[in-house]
Each structure stands twice: as C-alpha cells, then as structure tokens.
Amino acid sequence: MKRSSVKTLTLISILGTISFILMLIQVPLPFLPPFLTVDLSDVPAFIGFILFGWIPGLAIIGLKILIYGILISSEPVGPIANLLASLSMLVPVYFIYLKNKTTKGLIIGFVVGILSLTVMMSLLNYFVFLPAYGAIVDLTDIVENVRMIVAASIIPFNIVKGLIIAIVSYFVYIKLIPKLKSVLK
Template identity: 60%
Template sequence: MDRQRLKKIINISILSALSFILMLIQFPLPFLPPFLMLDLSDIPAFIGFIMFGGLGGTMIIVMKIFLYGILMASEPIGPIANLLAAFSFLLPVFFFYARSKSSKSLIYGFICGTLVLVLAMSVLNYFVLLPAYGLIVDQTDIINNLKVVVTAGIIPFNVVKGIILSIICYVIYKKAIPVFTK
C-alpha cells in the first residue's frame, strides 16, 4: 500500500470517528418535537466528499451510522433516518460541487441539498420512518397525527438543519479545506 492511499484511509477513519462523536452531541430545536434532535455529524462527511470524493464521503457516513448503530442506538429508525438525511443533503451538494469545484456551484449544491433533504425526509417520514418508529416505541399519537408531525415538525426541522449545515460547511470550505489540502 502506498503512502497516499494509507494517508487517505487514515483521514477517512479520523473523519468517521469525528462524525460519530458529533452524532452523540445532539440538541433539540425550540418549538419542534423533542424526538427531532439536531447534530452536526454531517460536517466531517462534507469534508470527506470535498477532499476524497463520493466514495470517501459515503464511507464516512456509513461508518458513522454503523458505529452509532452498534454502540448507541436503542432502535433502528433514528440511525436509518440519519443515514437517509445525510445522503439527501450531501449527495446534491457533492454533485453540484464536483461539476465545477467553485463556491458558486457549492452554494447551488447547498440550496438543492436543503430542498432534497426537506422533500425526501418529509416523504420518507410520512410513509415509512414515522409509522415504523411509532410501532417500535408504541407511539400511536405519532401514527395518528402524521400530517401534523410532518408539516409542523419534520419540514421546519429539516429546513433549519439544511440552513445550519450549509452555513457551517461553507465556512469550513472557505477557511479550513485549503488548510487541510496542504
């Protein structure tokens, strides 16, 4: 194994561990359902997508979810939702960025990523994730009020999450990525 490949594997591993640690630091957003917890664990995956491409970023997300799933999760729906949300947000960001590698394309990616995050998680939560979560943790009030939970909880949560992640990731892109690549 050459030095560059080993360095890449080590960096992806470090970013995965950092992503897992950031996933443990969760906080609720005011006025939203308490089961919707914001974490910043997608930031190391963003760095991985920018520095190592699609496979590197994907590995960071998958390793984060794997670690969280085996060490911390009491039910599978939360980690699955986090995995789907990470890909919903970051794949459009990476797609736009990979086309021209500019700040402008990255901003378009953040806008598209936020829109995809909101749309995908709204649909997935309405039809799959919330009904499954409601059955697993015996929350029939969630199952009986899916429209309200999605429109008053899931949609605003993912809009705020997309905006927060976009701002932080953009600052990291402008300030930290140039340092990391040297």
Template identity: 60%
Template sequence: MKHFSTKNIIIIGILSALSFILMLINVPLPFFPPFLKIDIADIPAYIGFALFGGGVGFLIIILKIVLYAIIAASEPIGPIGNLLASISFLVPIYLIYRNKKTNKSLITGILVGTLVLTVILSLLNYFVLLPLYGMIIDQRDIVENLKTLITVGIIPFNIVKGLLVGAVIYLVHIKIIPVLRNITEKNTRL
C-alpha cells in the same frame, strides 16, 4: 482506482470517528418535537466528499451509522433516518460543487441539498419512518397525527437543519478544506 496513502487512510478513519462523535452531540431546537435534534455530524463526511470524492464520503457516512447503531442506538429507525438524511443532503452538494467549483455552486448545492433533504425526509417520515417508530415505541398518536407532525415539525426542522449545517459546511469549505487538501495531496496526488 485511487491509491490512498497510509496518511490518507488515517485521515478517513479520523473523519469517520469524528462524524460518529459529533452525531452523539445533538441539540433539540425550540418549537420542534423533542425527537428532532440537530447535529453537525455531516461536516466530516462533507470533508471526505471534498477531499477524496463520493466513495469516501459515503464510506464516512456508513461508518458513522454503523458505529452509532452498535454503540448508542436504542432502536433502528433513528440511524436509518440519519443515514438517509445525510445522503440526501450531502450528495446534491457534492454533485453540484464537483461540476463547477465556485462559491456560488457550493451555495447552490447547499440550497438544493436542503430542498432534497426536506422533500425526501418528509416523504420517508410520512410513509415509512414515523409509522415504524410509532409501532416500535407504541405511540399511536404519532401515527394518527402524521400530517400535522410532518407539516409543522419535519418540514421546517429539515429546512432549518439544512441551512444551519450548510452554513457550517460553507465556512469549513472556505477555511479548512484548502489546508486539508494541501496536507492530503502532499506526496500523493489523488
């Protein structure tokens, strides 16, 4: 088991809080249903994956969702969807990059993560999330129009989201991760 210095534990806490704050800053994209909003809350979790490994990346995602569920959520479906989206997007990026640490593998990871995000969220939204959401807010039209909503809303939105967030991850990885890695590895080898 890895031993984390107090400094690294503080960095993990800051990344978790930052991820939660970034989740609150979300923007709807034109031409998509208004409940589909993009945020960059996965960036701090990606930093956790890159600096400390998979366990810390998962921890940051979970802490973000728990904070959001306690403080800001009005229903449980959104936080559950966000949790599953973050995991389905970030885990492929982490696993592909971890095995071969090159810019090409990072780009491959982002593309695979976008594909996995799109497929998993399309299936989950079709069979579970949107039907539950439709029942909670009493919107029968959501349930009656699932195929259309998935085809013209969920699928293109997740592709756009994956590519936009992936572009930010790439820039963060090139410019910020080396600096943060230097800070976290001083005095403590992980």
C-alpha cells in the same frame, strides 16, 4: 500500500470517528418535538466528499452510522433516518459542486441539498419512519397525527437543520479545506 493511500485511509477513518462523536452532541430546536435534534455529524462527511470524492464521503457516513448503531442505538429507525438524511443532503451538494468547483457552485449545491433533504425526509417520515417508530414504541398518537407532524415539525426542522449544516460546512470549506488539501499533497 502507498504512503498517500495510508494517509487518505487514516483521514477517512478519523473523519468517520469525528462524525460519530458529533452525532452524540444533539441539540433540540425550540418549538419542535424533542426527538428532532440537530447535530453537526454531516460536516466531517462533507469534508470527505470534497477532499476524496463520493465513495469516501459515503464511507464516512457509513462508519458514523455503523458505530452509532453498534454502541448507542436501541432501535433501527433513527440510524437509518440519519443515514438517509445525510445522503439526501450531501450527495446533491457534492455532484453539483463537482460540475462547478466554485463558491457559487457550492452554494447552489447547498440549496439543492437542503431542498432534497426536506422533500426526502418529509416523504420518508410520512410513509415510513414515523409509522415505524410509532409501531416500535407503541405511540398511536404519532401514527394518527403523522400528516400534522410532518407539516408542522419535519419540514421546518429539515430546512433549519440543512441551513445550519450548510453554513458550518461553508465556513469549513473556506477556512479548513485549503489547509487540508495542502497537507494531503
């Protein structure tokens, strides 16, 4: 195996582990249900997408979810929701940025990524996640009020979460990505 391949694989593993650790630091947003928390675990995956491409970016997200699922989670709904939320935001960001590798392309990617995250998670929460979670935990009120929960909580939460991840990732892109690119050469 080439030295650069080992360096790349090592950095992908480190980013996946950092992503898992950041997933443990969950901050609830005021005025929203406490099960909706923001974490910065998508930022290391963003770094992986920009530095190495979409397959390593997916591997970082997958590693985060795998470690979380094995060590922390007692139910499958949360990790699957986190996986799909990460993908729905970061994949559009990456492919739009790939076409136009400029700051403007990145910002357009973030806008599309936030919209994708909001629409995808609203639909998935309405039809899949909230009913499944309500059935697992036996919370009938969640199932009965799913439309209100999505409109009043899920949509604003995903917009705010997407904005936070986009802003932090933007500063990482400006400050850290150039330094990491020079180290990887």
